[in-house]
Every structure is written in C-alpha cells, then in structure tokens.
Amino acid sequence: MTEKLYWDNPYDTRFEAKIIDIDKSGIILDKTLFYPEGGNQISDKGVIINQGNTFNVDHVIKKEELIVHHISEPFGEKLKKGDNITGEIDWEYRYGIMRAHSSQHVLSAVFKNLLDIDTIRANISFEDVSIHISRSVSEIELKNVLIHFINICTLKNLKFRSKIVPRNDLKDLNEQIRGGITPDSDLR
Structure with missing residues (x-):
C-alpha cells in the first residue's frame, strides 16, 4: 500500500x-x-x-x-x-490543476444553486476544464451563471479548504454531496 x-x-x-x-x-x-x-x-x-x-x-x-x-x-x-x-x-503544474479543480467545483455549484442543473462529468487538465451538465442552457442562463461564477472567483475573494469526513459522518452531509461515494472510504 x-x-x-x-x-x-x-x-x-x-x-x-x-x-x-x-x-x-x-x-x-x-x-x-x-x-x-x-x-x-x-x-x-x-x-x-x-x-x-x-x-x-x-x-x-x-x-x-x-x-x-x-x-x-x-x-x-x-x-x-x-x-x-x-x-x-512540479508545483506550477500541480497548483494549476488544483485551481482548475476548485474552479470546476464552484462552477458546478453555481449551476446547481441557480438552475438546479447537475454536473454529470468534469474533465480537468492543466490547460482545460470542461463540464458536462444534465441539460442544455440558454444563452441568458449561461450568462447569469458566468456572472455569479466570476463574482465568486474574483470579487468575494473566498478561501478554499478541504477536509476528510469520516464515513460515519456522511449522513449529516447528504444534501451537500454530489456524485457517488466509494463504499469503503472516507470523503474528502
């Protein structure tokens, strides 16, 4: 191991x-x-x-x-x-991926909170982030999502943190968890 x-x-x-x-x-x-x-x-x-x-x-x-x-x-x-x-x-590479990963989570959360649209899949690389969402959006909806996303990422200056949640405590976070959870591990 x-x-x-x-x-x-x-x-x-x-x-x-x-x-x-x-x-x-x-x-x-x-x-x-x-x-x-x-x-x-x-x-x-x-x-x-x-x-x-x-x-x-x-x-x-x-x-x-x-x-x-x-x-x-x-x-x-x-x-x-x-x-x-x-x-x-390679720190520059790692940090770029970390930032891309975090931005994907924020963008997916904005889609969910504003339009109740789930992210089906995300692809993250050093120079590209793409998400696949559960339905099509209009140009107006996309503009609204992007305005919220930009405000969160630039104007609010929010701090990101992560933590490990023991499997026994996951039931308390049920509404906040998207996607599947492996049956034998904690959640980060």
Missing part, C-alpha cells in the same frame, strides 16, 4: 520515500505526494532523484492501493527496489 501524502499535505512539494516495487508500468513507492490520474483529472508530474540521478515522472496512476509512477526515460539499474529516493512535484 502506498501512503497518500497528497491528502494531508497538498501544498508540500518535496518528500522522501522508498521504492517498494518496480513493474512494467513504473516504480511504486511506500509513500508519495504525486497525485494519480483519476476521476477525469490528470496526474501530477515532477521528478524522482536517486544518488545524483534525476528521473522525470510524466504520469502517475492508481493500481488498487498502490500508486505507480511512470518514469519517462529508461532507468535500468539506476533505480532498484529498496532504494531511498527524493520526490519533487
């Missing part, structure tokens, strides 16, 4: 870890700050440093309870099971 440091420390950029396995997809660490691809959001990227060698991490995936870090160049014997490494997140 890979310890997911990105949940508790999303603003950290550097970490120490140990390689616990290597497979054809990449290397698996005992802990990581690299956020994996999932939920229609792209993964983090950055570097792994070992004994003076720097390796580019260009893609990260979740494989059951493990996080696999794809190294973009051949590493041969330079990375081995049991090696201690330093990982560094």
Whole structure:
C-alpha cells in the first residue's frame, strides 16, 4: 500500500520515500505526494532523484492501493527496489490543476444553486476544464451563471479548504454531496 501524502499535505512539494516495487508500468513507492490520474483529472508530474540521478515522472496512476509512477526515460539499474529516493512535484503544474479543480467545483455549484442543473462529468487538465451538465442552457442562463461564477472567483475573494469526513459522518452531509461515494472510504 502506498501512503497518500497528497491528502494531508497538498501544498508540500518535496518528500522522501522508498521504492517498494518496480513493474512494467513504473516504480511504486511506500509513500508519495504525486497525485494519480483519476476521476477525469490528470496526474501530477515532477521528478524522482536517486544518488545524483534525476528521473522525470510524466504520469502517475492508481493500481488498487498502490500508486505507480511512470518514469519517462529508461532507468535500468539506476533505480532498484529498496532504494531511498527524493520526490519533487512540479508545483506550477500541480497548483494549476488544483485551481482548475476548485474552479470546476464552484462552477458546478453555481449551476446547481441557480438552475438546479447537475454536473454529470468534469474533465480537468492543466490547460482545460470542461463540464458536462444534465441539460442544455440558454444563452441568458449561461450568462447569469458566468456572472455569479466570476463574482465568486474574483470579487468575494473566498478561501478554499478541504477536509476528510469520516464515513460515519456522511449522513449529516447528504444534501451537500454530489456524485457517488466509494463504499469503503472516507470523503474528502
């Protein structure tokens, strides 16, 4: 199992870890700050440093309870099971994705609150956010949504925060939760 440091420390950029396995997809660490691809959001990227060698991490995936870090160049014997490494997140890239992710939540909430329209799916990458909503909207409705969205994002200067909600407390938040919840985990 890979310890997911990105949940508790999303603003950290550097970490120490140990390689616990290597497979054809990449290397698996005992802990990581690299956020994996999932939920229609792209993964983090950055570097792994070992004994003076720097390796580019260009893609990260979740494989059951493990996080696999794809190294973009051949590493041969330079990375081995049991090696201690330093990982560094590409902060500009991570922060851009975090901001895009948060903006998607705000935009989806505005659609829901103003027009009772659900977001069916969202796609988040570094340079693009798209949402698929449950019905078509008129130009006037879209303009109204965008005015509210811009006011929230610029004029109100609201702070964003996240927290982990234990599974037992989810029933108290039922009306605030959109989408499905995995049956065996807490909600962030």
